Amino acid sequence: MNEQNLISVAFLLSVLRGTTPLLFASLGGLFSERSGVIQIALEGMMLMGALAGATAAQLLHSPWLGFLAAGFGGMAIAALYGLFTLKFKADQIVTGTAINILAVGVAPLITKLVFDTTGATPSLAIADRFSFEPTVMAAIALLITVYFYNKTQGGLLLQFAGENPLALTAAGYSLQAIRWSSVCICGLLAGFGGGSLSLFLASSYSPNMTAGRGFMALAALIFGRWKPLPTAGACLLFAVADALQIRLQGNESFLPVQFVQILPYLVTIIALAGFFGQSRASRAPKGLGQ
Amino acid sequence: MKALNTLQKGHLRFFCALILLSQIVQAENFRVGLVLDKGGKDDKSFNSAAYLGATKAQKELGIDLKYVEASDTNAIENLHRSFAKKDFNLIIGIGFAQVDAVKKIAEQFPTKNFAIVDGEINAKNVKSLLFEEQEGSYLVGALAAMKSPSGKIGFIGGMDIPLIRRFAVGYEAGIKKIKLDAKLTTNFIGVSSEAWNNPAKAKELALSQYNSGVEVIFVAAGASGSGIFDAAEEKKKLAIGVDSNQNWIKPGFILTSMLKRVDIAVYDTIKEARDGHFAAGTNRFGLKSKGIDYAVDQYNEKLISAEQKSQLEKLKEQIISGKIVVPDYYKQNSKPTK
Numbered sequence: 001m002n003e004q005n006l007i008s009v010a011f012l013l014s015v016l017r018g019t020t021p022l023l024f025a026s027l028g029g030l031f032s033e034r035s036g037v038i039q040i041a042l043e044g045m046m047l048m049g050a051l052a053g054a055t056a057a058q059l060l061h062s063p064w065l066g067f068l069a070a071g072f073g074g075m076a077i078a079a080l081y082g083l084f085t086l087k088f089k090a091d092q093i094v095t096g097t098a099i100n101i102l103a104v105g106v107a108p109l110i111t112k113l114v115f116d117t118t119g120a121t122p123s124l125a126i127a128d129r130f131s132f133e134p135t136v137m138a139a140i141a142l143l144i145t146v147y148f149y150n151k152t153q154g155g156l157l158l159q160f161a162g163e164n165p166l167a168l169t170a171a172g173y174s175l176q177a178i179r180w181s182s183v184c185i186c187g188l189l190a191g192f193g194g195g196s197l198s199l200f201l202a203s204s205y206s207p208n209m210t211a212g213r214g215f216m217a218l219a220a221l222i223f224g225r226w227k228p229l230p231t232a233g234a235c236l237l238f239a240v241a242d243a244l245q246i247r248l249q250g251n252e253s254f255l256p257v258q259f260v261q262i263l264p265y266l267v268t269i270i271a272l273a274g275f276f277g278q279s280r281a282s283r284a285p286k287g288l289g290q
Numbered sequence: 291m292k293a294l295n296t297l298q299k300g301h302l303r304f305f306c307a308l309i310l311l312s313q314i315v316q317a318e319n320f321r322v323g324l325v326l327d328k329g330g331k332d333d334k335s336f337n338s339a340a341y342l343g344a345t346k347a348q349k350e351l352g353i354d355l356k357y358v359e360a361s362d363t364n365a366i367e368n369l370h371r372s373f374a375k376k377d378f379n380l381i382i383g384i385g386f387a388q389v390d391a392v393k394k395i396a397e398q399f400p401t402k403n404f405a406i407v408d409g410e411i412n413a414k415n416v417k418s419l420l421f422e423e424q425e426g427s428y429l430v431g432a433l434a435a436m437k438s439p440s441g442k443i444g445f446i447g448g449m450d451i452p453l454i455r456r457f458a459v460g461y462e463a464g465i466k467k468i469k470l471d472a473k474l475t476t477n478f479i480g481v482s483s484e485a486w487n488n489p490a491k492a493k494e495l496a497l498s499q500y501n502s503g504v505e506v507i508f509v510a511a512g513a514s515g516s517g518i519f520d521a522a523e524e525k526k527k528l529a530i531g532v533d534s535n536q537n538w539i540k541p542g543f544i545l546t547s548m549l550k551r552v553d554i555a556v557y558d559t560i561k562e563a564r565d566g567h568f569a570a571g572t573n574r575f576g577l578k579s580k581g582i583d584y585a586v587d588q589y590n591e592k593l594i595s596a597e598q599k600s601q602l603e604k605l606k607e608q609i610i611s612g613k614i615v616v617p618d619y620y621k622q623n624s625k626p627t628k
Binding site: 010014017018021104117118119120123126131197201202203204206207208209211212242243246247249258 | 328330331332333359361477478480481484487488489490491493494495497498501513516517519520523524539
């Protein structure tokens with residue numbers, strides 16, 4: 001592999017592909033956390049989205065219907081999460097962990113019923129999966145989120161719910177309604193993220209195929225200070241590190257590959273520790289978890 | 291009334307007999323517990339082969355088979371223990387990750403018989419099933435070199451562990467036998483057991499290799515392999531499958547598969563044990579015993595010319611006769627280097 005290969009169209013495409021699932025999931029996390037609901041269940045929502053997407057695309061022979069199903073799959077899990085945390089006021093961290101474990105456990109049950117396999121779906125024909133479309137949709141989702149977050153009343157209410165839930169209630173808005181819809185949107189987007197994994201980056205669902213991408217998306221959200229554009233930038237950065245790591249592997253290079261692999265996490269920890277910007281905006285929504 | 295009573299009694303007797311009978315049948319049946327690795331029975335590769343061998347034994351030998359999949363490495367020991375505690379006669383662990391667990395449980399349950407694939411354990415009740423992966427890797431390496439005019443060839447492994455290095459070293463030797471100036475690019479998917487189950491990452495690695503001019507990629511990465519086959523299909527290049535015959539997954543894009551007949555090893559072990567001939571010790575499967583081979587079937591026969599086939603068969607004979615000694619990473623490594 002030659003050096004000029006590092007910056008090339010192929011590299012750029014590789015970065016964009018890697019960004020896609022992360023961006024969907026971290027935008028989902030943004031909705032949830034901005035409304036004041038801690039969201040560590042992104043991994044489970046992605047897994048369920050990946051499974052629903054691969055299953056629907058396999059049965060209906062359409063990547064688009066699969067992608068739609070992925071969104072609904074994520075949303076179903078998100079609704080369950082909402083039921084426990086918003087209605088029954090369960091601890092959000094504990095519930096989130098439980099949801100992640102649940103998703104891993106439910107998947108084999110579903111594949112057993114539908115395909116008689118223990119956890120993997122059959123691989124999709126090339127016509128039944130995407131070649132680039134999810135990346136475009138992720139970009140559209142980003143644009144809509146940026147507009148909604150900055151320019152609309154809904155965006156303000158969303159931030160309000162996370163910053164000062166009591167004041168929001170006093171002003172006559174329903175906190176529950178805002179948080180419920182945010183969590184559902186979160187599930188939808190994270191499900192799309194999972195769908196772009198199983199329908200685009202791979203060609204089937206296989207157990208645990210998210211491989212920690214849900215948590216990486218959460219890290220991107222935190223690194224991006226809970227704001228849409230910086231969060232997208234963080235996703236891009238993580239994807240660059242990953243694509244770079246792939247290209248540096250097997251080459252004699254000045255940096256050990258393992259170091260490049262830990263870069264995104266290292267940057268996140270530094271960012272969290274507060275090295276970057278002590279301003280108010282860098283902090284988490286104040287009402288998070290309340 | 292009386293008639294009804296006799297009828298009921300008759301029924302009762304019949305049911306008692308039935309229950310008794312079923313218990314006898316159950317007691318007589320040979321029970322096998324199969325602990326699969328994290329890839330699961332549908333990885334279409336290593337674990338699928340083991341499952342195939344065990345289900346064949348179930349059908350043909352009438353044994354009772356129960357299989358479980360290790361959801362994570364920490365669960366393996368418990369899975370073995372729970373099989374050992376129940377009345378299972380033979381417990382088979384699939385994969386290098388299970389060596390420690392089998393060693394420990396076999397010691398605690400000396401009356402039970404165990405088998406381990408891809409690991410060596412010295413115990414009176416454990417049979418170790420090892421494969422000479424380097425021999426098959428050598429052959430598919432030679433074929434890859436024949437199919438690659440530019441000599442740019444790739445290898446993608448799951449984790450960077452000695453077992454996978456063994457594939458890579460044999461593969462490279464095979465390539466160099468045909469094309470001395472060939473360039474091999476070696477990549478590994480990850481550093482944790484997620485590497486066996488990350489097709490998205492595997493596909494990115496494969497695309498990166500194909501984009502840099504690589505023409506054939508040999509993959510030894512469990513369920514991640516599907517990502518490499520997807521990349522081969524999209525880029526219209528060639529890939530080489532592993533463990534099971536994977537030629538059917540993407541016909542025309544999978545040059546061949548290096549067969550590791552875990553199915554035969556598992557089946558034979560179950561058969562021996564059921565017939566009362568369980569023998570502890572190490573069994574090695576290589577080209578000679580057909581435990582290692584390369585796959586030619588209707589899905590890839592058009593990709594391999596008669597000339598290439600005969601050349602491969604010649605190499606195969608030379609390996610079996612000992613004329614060619616394929617470098618073995620395990621042996622290389624046991625010697626002090628430098």
